[in-house]
Amino acid sequence: xxxxxxxxxxxxxxxxxxxxxxxxxxxxxxxxxxxxxxxxxxxxxxxxxxxxxxxxxxxxxxxxxxxxxxxxxxxxxxxxxxxxxxxxxxxxxxxxxxxxxxxxxxxxxxxxxxxxxxxxxxxxxxxxxxxxxxxxxxxxxxxxxxxxxxxxxxxxxxxxxxxxxxxxxxxxxxxxxxxxxxxxxxxxxxx
Numbered sequence: 001x002x003x004x005x006x007x008x009x010x011x012x013x014x015x016x017x018x019x020x021x022x023x024x025x026x027x028x029x030x031x032x033x034x035x036x037x038x039x040x041x042x043x044x045x046x047x048x049x050x051x052x053x054x055x056x057x058x059x060x061x062x063x064x065x066x067x068x069x070x071x072x073x074x075x076x077x078x079x080x081x082x083x084x085x086x087x088x089x090x091x092x093x094x095x096x097x098x099x100x101x102x103x104x105x106x107x108x109x110x111x112x113x114x115x116x117x118x119x120x121x122x123x124x125x126x127x128x129x130x131x132x133x134x135x136x137x138x139x140x141x142x143x144x145x146x147x148x149x150x151x152x153x154x155x156x157x158x159x160x161x162x163x164x165x166x167x168x169x170x171x172x173x174x175x176x177x178x179x180x181x182x183x184x185x186x187x188x189x190x191x
Contacts, residue, residue: 003031004075019051019059021081030074041077043068049081057088083186086150086161089118115159116152121145138173160189 009025026041047065054060064078071077090098092108099105102122109117124144129137148163163186171178 005029005031006075006077006080008077008080017052018062021049021051021084023047023065023077023080026077028071028075028077039071039074041071044071044077047077049078051081059085083163083165084188086148086158086163087120089116089150089152089156092118114154116156118150118152119148120150121147136174138171141170143168158188158190160187162187 005027007025007027008023011022011024013020013022023045026045028039028041030037030039044065044067047067048063049061049065050063051059051061059081061081064081067076067078087100087102087104089108090100090106092098092106094108094110096108097106103124104120104122106118106120109119111117123146126140126142128140128142130140131137144165144167146163146165148161150161151159153159163184165182165184165186167182167184169178169180169182
């Protein structure tokens with residue numbers, strides 16, 4: 001089993017309708033059979049993303065930072081903003097439940113010290129067939145199960161969120177089959 005820990009501290013600046021996120025401190029460690037290796041992230045620290053709000057309220061990435069090739073082999077840090085922000089919380093009364101248009105099952109928990117708290121779950125499934133080496137068809141089945149939570153202040157601004165994603169991938173083709181499981185935990189705290 002292999003593991004990867006990525007810790008990034010961000011500075012956030014709003015310029016008109018564009019949100020600029022800058023990686024001010026980065027730690028990237030890979031764990032495997034050979035032990036733990038800490039990677040040099042100096043070539044990435046200072047990298048910036050530019051994002052704008054989409055019509056759904058989600059943030060859409062317009063520009064990504066450059067990732068040096070040695071880091072890219074370990075983790076594509078430029079994709080950090082693709083699933084960084086939580087989805088917008090629906091308007092719910094305490095203990096209310098709803099399923100949104102993206103299939104997320106939302107639940108509003110009891111408030112705590114003026115903080116609105118939500119949980120959501122969603123399962124996404126994708127089946128595709130790819131052709132490899134011009135002749136071999138490979139079936140790819142992917143299922144992502146997400147269990148997450150969100151805390152909002154009185155103005156509705158996120159104070160922190162946690163997203164736990166488990167991805168199961170099964171491939172079959174050319175007389176072989178492979179099953180892989182990836183577990184990812186994203187924890188964000190506003191400072």
